[in-house]
Amino acid sequence: MASIFVFDEEASVSFPGEATVVEEEDECDELDEAFTNLKVDHKTLIGSHQESGPRSRRRSSVYSRFSVNTPSSVPRHLSIPADYAEEGPTESVEVKAHLRTIHDFEPIKVLGQGAYGKVYLVQDRHTKKLFAQKQIRKPAVHMIEERGDVYEKSVKRTLSEKQILSSITHHSNVVKLFYALQDYDKFYLILEYLPGGELFRHLTHNNSLGNAFKEDHVAFYAAQMALGMKHLHDIGVVYRDLKPENCLLNSEGHLVLTDFGLSKDIGGHENVCASIIGTPEYMGPEVLKGEKYDYQADWWSLGCVIFDMMAGHPPFTGNSHKSIQSKIIKQKLQLPFYFSVDAKDILSKLLNKNPAKRFQVDEKWDAFKKHRFFRKIDWSLLEKQSDSLQTPIKPVITDPKLAENFSPEFTSLKVSSMLPGAEIINIPSSTHPQPEEDQVKFKGFSYAASSSYIDRFC
Numbered sequence: 001m002a003s004i005f006v007f008d009e010e011a012s013v014s015f016p017g018e019a020t021v022v023e024e025e026d027e028c029d030e031l032d033e034a035f036t037n038l039k040v041d042h043k044t045l046i047g048s049h050q051e052s053g054p055r056s057r058r059r060s061s062v063y064s065r066f067s068v069n070t071p072s073s074v075p076r077h078l079s080i081p082a083d084y085a086e087e088g089p090t091e092s093v094e095v096k097a098h099l100r101t102i103h104d105f106e107p108i109k110v111l112g113q114g115a116y117g118k119v120y121l122v123q124d125r126h127t128k129k130l131f132a133q134k135q136i137r138k139p140a141v142h143m144i145e146e147r148g149d150v151y152e153k154s155v156k157r158t159l160s161e162k163q164i165l166s167s168i169t170h171h172s173n174v175v176k177l178f179y180a181l182q183d184y185d186k187f188y189l190i191l192e193y194l195p196g197g198e199l200f201r202h203l204t205h206n207n208s209l210g211n212a213f214k215e216d217h218v219a220f221y222a223a224q225m226a227l228g229m230k231h232l233h234d235i236g237v238v239y240r241d242l243k244p245e246n247c248l249l250n251s252e253g254h255l256v257l258t259d260f261g262l263s264k265d266i267g268g269h270e271n272v273c274a275s276i277i278g279t280p281e282y283m284g285p286e287v288l289k290g291e292k293y294d295y296q297a298d299w300w301s302l303g304c305v306i307f308d309m310m311a312g313h314p315p316f317t318g319n320s321h322k323s324i325q326s327k328i329i330k331q332k333l334q335l336p337f338y339f340s341v342d343a344k345d346i347l348s349k350l351l352n353k354n355p356a357k358r359f360q361v362d363e364k365w366d367a368f369k370k371h372r373f374f375r376k377i378d379w380s381l382l383e384k385q386s387d388s389l390q391t392p393i394k395p396v397i398t399d400p401k402l403a404e405n406f407s408p409e410f411t412s413l414k415v416s417s418m419l420p421g422a423e424i425i426n427i428p429s430s431t432h433p434q435p436e437e438d439q440v441k442f443k444g445f446s447y448a449a450s451s452s453y454i455d456r457f458c
């Protein structure tokens with residue numbers, strides 16, 4: 001029997017019978033406690049998967065546990081002690097010159113709402129640079145007691161996202177993390193601002209093909225997704241949440257992967273993930289079955305997103321997670337007659353239910369790039385994001401501060417009204433001691449990229 005409970009505007013559902021919580025037997029990581037509740041947008045439970053009509057944004061789902069590992073290397077960023085104090089002073093002059101607290105970022109607009117908090121457009125008061133600031137409320141002690149599962153998840157997801165992002169070497173198709181800050185009751189990830197908005201929004205708006213893109217355009221975005229994911233895989237990270245909602249466009253219209261809350265650093269190990277985690281429509285059969293899996297699950301998701309961009313809906317849809325899950329595991333893939341031969345070929349290879357027989361994109365990267373589906377892609381120009389490259393959508397940006405490519409549902413919100421008690425939450429934790437438990441739990445969170453990195457990429 002599925003159990004249902006409500007949290008904010010979202011429903012949380014667990015399907016113990018259908019998607020058993022799986023213990024992760026990770027050789028590299030220390031394990032955390034299991035999380036068993038599947039958290040989904042309530043709209044996805046009631047008919048957002050129909051093939052026509054408006055689509056609603058799909059939330060990521062978590063059946064199982066997170067691991068919060070320290071990545072083996074931190075190549076491009078300087079790790080900053082929590083609130084610049086907890087792990088001892090940093091001597092670097094460069095670091096001190098650009099240390100920031102949350103006071104240094106002026107909120108401009110609300111850009112969106114994630115499962116665990118809002119995302120704001122903010123401006124550095126000193127440099128006037130724009131950033132996206134993802135806020136996640138910390139659990140108060142009484143909340144941990146009352147709603148421990150939900151709040152623990154948000155914390156672990158945030159810590160994981162910060163650790164993964166801070167370990168990723170620069171890649172144009174992966175969002176950049178510039179700062180990770182915390183105060184008395186929130187975490188803040190200060191990210192590269194992507195003013196082109198969600199690919200999902202462009203897929204569902206102003207599109208003469210309904211909810212679909214032209215095949216050439218699909219190949220362009222698929223190639224950029226693949227470049228981003230190949231980079232992640234090369235450094236040992238499984239992304240685990242590829243979907244149009246997590247693909248944002250920069251000012252030039254190049255695609256950037258965001259939202260690393262479900263990603264996992266598995267190093268060079270194979271088949272070590274076991275958490276049933278992701279967004280149902282894009283999750284591989286091996287993930288849903290509770291089998292051990294690895295990078296191959298991401299290439300299944302790419303197949304789903306390619307299908308989605310071409311058809312206007314993912315390959316396996318249904319009115320409940322149970323029905324989607326069952327179709328992904330059992331139903332034969334049906335490719336619409338109007339897909340080209342090349343699209344059908346690459347999709348049948350990516351959407352092979354057997355991960356061992358699926359297109360081994362990481363191993364056969366050259367063959368993947370040479371597939372006829374990508375025949376119009378100049379991969380070297382794409383990798384360089386050369387100015388001579390025309391992007392399918394050039395986002396309209398009259399003023400980046402207007403956030404025109406984001407939903408008015410969020411951008412029309414008054415920022416001041418979104419920050420109740422700002423004067424309290426902005427007190428740095430060093431001057432406003434947190435409960436002892438929190439201090440231990442969140443030690444080492446605060447972080448800043450090097451100023452040269454920020455200057456170069458922001």
Ligand SMILES: Nc1ncnc2c1ncn2[C@@H]1O[C@H](COP(=O)(O)OP(=O)(O)OP(=O)(O)O)[C@@H](O)[C@H]1O
Binds near residue numbers: 058112114192248259
């Ligand atoms: N770097 C960014 N630049 C611009 N907008 C962003 C950025 N990151 C996030 N957003 C906006 O905020 C929204 C929510 O962010 P995000 O998906 O990271 O939250 P989440 O809690 O992880 O979401 P989910 O519930 O899908 O897991 C995005 O859909 C997007 O509209």
